[in-house]
Amino acid sequence: xxxxxxxxxxxxxxxxxxxxxxxxxxxxxxxxxxxxxxxxxxxxxxxxxxxxxxxxxxxxxxxxxxxxxxxxxxxxxxxxxxxxxxxxxxxxxxxxxxxxxxxxxxxxxxxxxxxxxxxxxxxxxxxxxxxxxxxxxxxxxxxxxxxxxxxxxxxxxxxxxxxxxxxxxxxxxxxxxxxxxxxxxxxxxxxxxxxxxxxxxxxxxxxxxxxxxxxxxxxxxxxxxxxxxxxxxxxxxxxxxxxxxxxxxxxxxxxxxxxxxxxxxxxxxxxxxxxxxxxxxxxxxxxxxxxxxxxxxxxxxxxxxxxxxxxxxxxxxxxxxxxxxxxxxxxxxxxxxxxxxxxxxxxxxxxxxxxxxxxxxxxxxxxxxxxxxxxxxxxxxxxxxxxxxxxxxxxxxxxxxxxxxxxxxxxxxxxxxx
Amino acid sequence: xxxxxxxxxxxxxxxxxxxxxxxxxxxxxxxxxxxxxxxxxxxxxxxxxxxxxxxxxxxxxxxxxxxxxxxxxxxxxxxxxxxxxxxxxxxxxxxxxxxxxxxxxxxxxxxxxxxxxxxxxxxxxxxxxxxxxxxxxxxxxxxxxxxxxxxxxxxxxxxxxxxxxxxxxxxxxxxxxxxxxxxxxxxxxxxxxxxxxxxxxxxxxxxxxxxxxxxxxxxxxxxxxxxxxxxxxxxxxxxxxxxxxxxxxxxxxxxxxxxxxxxxxx
Numbered sequence: 001x002x003x004x005x006x007x008x009x010x011x012x013x014x015x016x017x018x019x020x021x022x023x024x025x026x027x028x029x030x031x032x033x034x035x036x037x038x039x040x041x042x043x044x045x046x047x048x049x050x051x052x053x054x055x056x057x058x059x060x061x062x063x064x065x066x067x068x069x070x071x072x073x074x075x076x077x078x079x080x081x082x083x084x085x086x087x088x089x090x091x092x093x094x095x096x097x098x099x100x101x102x103x104x105x106x107x108x109x110x111x112x113x114x115x116x117x118x119x120x121x122x123x124x125x126x127x128x129x130x131x132x133x134x135x136x137x138x139x140x141x142x143x144x145x146x147x148x149x150x151x152x153x154x155x156x157x158x159x160x161x162x163x164x165x166x167x168x169x170x171x172x173x174x175x176x177x178x179x180x181x182x183x184x185x186x187x188x189x190x191x192x193x194x195x196x197x198x199x200x201x202x203x204x205x206x207x208x209x210x211x212x213x214x215x216x217x218x219x220x221x222x223x224x225x226x227x228x229x230x231x232x233x234x235x236x237x238x239x240x241x242x243x244x245x246x247x248x249x250x251x252x253x254x255x256x257x258x259x260x261x262x263x264x265x266x267x268x269x270x271x272x273x274x275x276x277x278x279x280x281x282x283x284x285x286x287x288x289x290x291x292x293x294x295x296x297x298x299x300x301x302x303x304x305x306x307x308x309x310x311x312x313x314x315x316x317x318x319x320x321x322x323x324x325x326x327x328x329x330x331x332x333x334x335x336x337x338x339x340x341x342x343x344x345x346x347x348x349x350x351x352x353x354x355x356x357x358x359x360x361x362x363x364x365x366x367x368x369x370x371x372x373x374x375x376x377x378x379x380x381x382x383x384x385x386x387x388x389x390x391x392x393x394x395x396x397x398x399x400x401x402x403x404x405x406x407x408x409x410x411x412x413x414x415x416x417x418x
Numbered sequence: 419x420x421x422x423x424x425x426x427x428x429x430x431x432x433x434x435x436x437x438x439x440x441x442x443x444x445x446x447x448x449x450x451x452x453x454x455x456x457x458x459x460x461x462x463x464x465x466x467x468x469x470x471x472x473x474x475x476x477x478x479x480x481x482x483x484x485x486x487x488x489x490x491x492x493x494x495x496x497x498x499x500x501x502x503x504x505x506x507x508x509x510x511x512x513x514x515x516x517x518x519x520x521x522x523x524x525x526x527x528x529x530x531x532x533x534x535x536x537x538x539x540x541x542x543x544x545x546x547x548x549x550x551x552x553x554x555x556x557x558x559x560x561x562x563x564x565x566x567x568x569x570x571x572x573x574x575x576x577x578x579x580x581x582x583x584x585x586x587x588x589x590x591x592x593x594x595x596x597x598x599x600x601x602x603x604x605x606x607x608x609x610x611x612x613x614x615x616x617x618x619x620x621x622x623x624x625x626x627x628x629x630x631x632x633x634x635x636x637x638x639x640x641x642x643x644x645x646x647x648x649x650x651x652x653x654x655x656x657x658x659x660x661x662x663x664x665x666x667x668x669x670x671x672x673x674x675x676x677x678x679x680x681x682x683x684x
Contacts, residue, residue, distance in 0.1 A: 033513060066684065075684070102682060106673065109682070118538040143536070154678055161678045208528070208677065213541045257541045258526075289546025290597065293619070297549060351476055351484050351553040353512075381485065381509045417510030 034063035034079075038414045043181055045406040051179050056087035062097065073104045079147075083138075090177030091137045096147045109154040114147035117165075119204060119217055121255040121264040122281045124303045124341035124361060128251035128266045130219045131165060131202060137174040140182045140390065140404070141372075146171045160207030170196035170222045173242060182407045189231065189239040196222050196244065204251075215253040223247040223273055227330035243330040247272035260287045264303070274329055279307040283341070299345035301359065305336035333400045338364045352377040366396030386413045451571030451587040458610040459566045465640050467493045467670035471663045476554050479654035484509075486552050492563070493670050499523050500563040501675040505683045506552075516683035518675060519544075523567040532680035539677050548597025555626060555648040555657040557597055560617075568592055574602070579614075583607040598625070609633075611641045619652075626650050636666045 039058040046054060060083035068075035079098035085091035100113030117131040131148055138144035149169040155162045172190065176183035200221025207214055226242035233239065253266040265282035283303030291298055309332055343359025358373040371393065376386035391408030392401050445453075474486035487508040493501040499521025506515040514534035521527050527544040547559035569589035577586045584604045591598055602616040612630055619625040630643035646659040673679070 033510065035511075068684065072684065075682075104682065109678070116537045118536055121540075156673065156676055156678060161676065206677070208541070255541055257528075257543060260543045260545050262541070262543060287543050287546065289543070289595075290549040293548075293597070295550045297546060349550045349553055351478070353553065378509060378511060382511075384511050415511065417513070 031066050032063060033066075034061065034418060036061045036416045036418075040412045041181075042410045043407060044410075045408065047181055048403070048406050049178075049183075049185055052181055053087040053179060056085065056181070058083060058085040058087075058091065060084070064098075075102045076100070077102065088137070088177045088180030090175065091180060093137065093174065095135065097145075098147055107156050109152075109156075111150070111152040111154075114149050115152060116145050116147060117150075117152070117163075119215060119251065119253065120266050121213070121215075121253045121262075122266050122283065122303055123285070123301055124343070124359070125281050125305055125336055127268045127279050127281055128215070128217060128253050130217075130224055130249055130251070131167070133171040133173055133224045135174050137176055137180070146174070160205050163202075163204045163206075165200075165202040167200040167202070167221065170198075170200065170244065172196075172244070173224070173226055175242075181409065182404055184240060184403050186237075187239045188228075189241050198222060198246065211256050211258050213253075213255045213257070215251070217251040217253075219247070219249045219251070221246065223249075223270075225273075225332075225334075227273060227332050229330040245273045260289065261285075274309075274332065277308045279305070279309075279334075279336070281305045281336075295349045297345075297347045297349060299347075301341070301343040301345065303341040305339040305341070305361075307334050307337040309334055310337050335363070335400045336361075340364055352379070363396065363399060366399055367394045368396045368399040368401055369393050370401060382417050384415045384417070386415075387411070388413070447573040448571060450573035451589070452566075454573065454585050454587055454605060454610070455566050455569070455571050455589070458605055458612070459564075461610050462640060463494075465494055465637075466667045467491070468636075468642075469663075469665050469668050469670070470642075470661045473660045473662070474552065474554055475658040475660070476552075477656045477658075484553075486554070488552075491668075491670060491674060493672070493675055495520075499527070499565050501672070502563065503675055503679070503683070514683065516680045518677065518680055519562065520675075521563045521565065523565045527562065530677050530680065532683060537681070539680050545595050547593065547595050555650045555655055556659070559591075559593075559596055559598075560628070560648070569601075576607070577604065579604065584613060609641055611643075624651055634664070636664065640666065 037060045039060070041056045041058075043054050046052075060081065062079060062081045065078040066075065077098050077100055079096070080094070081097045082094045083092060096114045098113070098115055100111045100115045103110045118126075118129055119131070120126045120128040131150070132145035133148065134142045135144040135146045136142060148167060148171060151166045153164045155164075175188040178187060198221065200219070202217065202219040202221070204215055204217035222244050223246070226244050228240040229243050231239050231241050247270050249268050249270040251266065251268045254264070256263040262285040264284065265280065267278065267280040269278045270276065281303055283301065285299055285301045287297050287299045289297050339361050341359060341361045343357065346356040348354040354377040356373070356375050360369055360371040362369045370391070372388065372390045374386060374388045376384060378384050388411040389409070390411070392404050395402050395405045469489070469491045472488050472490060474488070476484040476486065485508060486506070489505045489507065491503045495501055502519050502521070504517040506512045516532040518530040518532075519527055520529075529542050529544045530539055531542050532539050547562075548557050550556070551558050551561055569591055572588040572590075574586040574588055577584050584606050586602065586604050589601050589603060591601075597619065598617050599620055599622050600618045602618075603612055604614040605611060606613055611633055614630070615628040616624060617626040617628070626648055628646060628648045630646055632644035633641045634644060635641050642661065642664050644661050644664070647656065648659075649656045
């Protein structure tokens with residue numbers, strides 16, 4: 001089901017892998033670092049769909065090769081990523097997270113190749129962050145990103161940092177496969193007729209001004225967030241086809257930092273994806289440092305999300321005979337139209353960097369709640385262990401999370417760093 | 419004639435006293451303490467920039483060790499506190515994490531943290547001075563640049579340590595967020611280098627002792643300790659900092675201390 005357009009990407013991937021292999025042989029061990037993760041997930045409830053597994057095991061590797069010359073003013077960073085997953089064939093995948101050449105000059109920098117970029121200030125949702133595609137098959141929180149081929153030119157004038165991006169190749173979002181959990185009950189198809197031949201452009205200005213960190217950005221190109229068009233085939237089977245519209249998105253991000261407070265807001269205005277809409281996320285993070293002289297920090301977080309698209313999710317009759325013509329426009333599955341995030345962070349600041357993070361997002365209209373808790377610590381100098389629980393409760397039938405109502409899970413992650 | 423001679427001697431003595439304020443009898447212990455701190459600061463002025471590598475050895479009460487490796491860059495800022503950048507090499511799970519600090523003589527520092535896994539530069543709250551740095555016995559305030567304005571001072575007297583003359587003074591943190599009520603500092607009289615610091619907690623009990631070792635002089639002027647030992651008397655834990663590859667005047671500028679530079683921190 002892969003489009004022919006993926007071929008150059010895979011060819012490039014293979015080339016880079018070969019290059020990594022060759023370089024590994026000739027450079028010192030100091031330049032090669034990385035991590036290997038062993039992941040195990042346990043789903044206490046049986047899946048909605050027959051064939052879904054109750055538990056899963058997975059292994060992933062992310063080596064990083066770094067070479068520099070010219071006193072570090074030029075460098076090459078190559079970070080491939082590969083996962084082998086027992087339960088979900090689509091989760092077994094390979095990506096080039098990074099493979100770029102960097103040149104640093106006095107007032108500018110140039111990066112050419114696959115790279116990852118982060119924009120934004122809030123914690124529970126990243127509205128402004130639009131450069132990289134989400135590697136959704138990795139984790140449902142959307143924090144994992146695919147490497148994006150780009151030319152990034154950074155200019156450092158007196159009035160801040162200006163980044164300009166030219167992105168010649170679009171990456172489609174990854175989705176769990178038929179045996180995977182945390183997926184819709186109908187397959188996500190890939191429409192081979194969809195072509196992404198345009199070159200995406202973006203720019204961002206960033207500048208700290210006293211207690212404020214301010215970023216303004218614009219993106220003109222293929223939306224990383226798809227809408228979905230339902231398709232019923234000859235056998236009356238429903239599938240969803242992701243539709244990646246050409247959008248214009250202007251983003252604003254502001255953080256004010258004073259005392260133990262971080263006040264944050266980020267907002268976007270997007271056109272080209274149905275009606276023009278705006279989204280905003282804002283809130284605070286307050287840290288009690290060195291609580292009772294224990295060395296530990298406790299952080300409290302609250303963020304509110306608003307999306308002017310509202311909840312236009314209308315799959316209500318989840319019937320395979322669901323008539324396609326009902327939906328003329330592809331559907332957006334944004335689920336943060338009026339939501340509140342509350343969370344807390346505890347960092348013991350001990351030798352093992354023990355940390356806990358927990359929270360939840362509540363839909364203020366329907367009451368749908370998703371909860372998570374994470375605990376992590378280092379073991380020795382090269383290992384870390386983390387436990388995570390993620391769950392959904394009080395789910396409204398009209399919420400996209402409704403499809404995940406049986407997919408609460410526990411995750412154990414053991415990581416080795418070298 | 420005899421009287422004339424005595425008056426002249428007295429006059430010369432007075433002139434010397436005026437020229438050498440440290441021996442002026444009119445000085446209060448507070449003034450003299452400030453003067454010593456200012457002199458120590460003065461002798462380190464004009465260093466421009468430095469870079470170094472640091473190995474941190476954390477020891478618990480049972481003597482079990484953990485190693486941290488970081489690299490430092492510091493830029494002297496005229497009329498304000500220094501800018502510094504720290505890049506973490508070990509433990510490996512935090513490798514590539516970078517910390518940028520703009521110290522200010524008065525008011526809170528500006529701090530940014532770069533998280534390489536997320537490629538994210540995040541401005542962080544700088545008010546948590548008393549918390550531990552990387553799980554060590556050094557608090558953030560112990561490793562940030564020593565600006566004269568961060569304390570008030572009181573000279574306690576001269577003291578010989580191993581036959582070498584030292585000034586002993588108390589300093590009191592101005593910032594109420596400091597984890598200390600006071601510190602007692604010994605400077606050697608010849609070079610005004612800190613040799614030992616005792617830290618007293620909020621209950622005024624002795625908490626930690628820091629000692630400086632293996633001083634080397636750079637560019638014929640600036641002294642840097644190559645080893646620092648911090649012992650926590652209340653927990654029995656200790657931390658050793660060992661510095662290597664100390665370099666002065668690398669030609670660093672504000673450019674290397676931009677937020678964007680964190681993304682390329684290696």
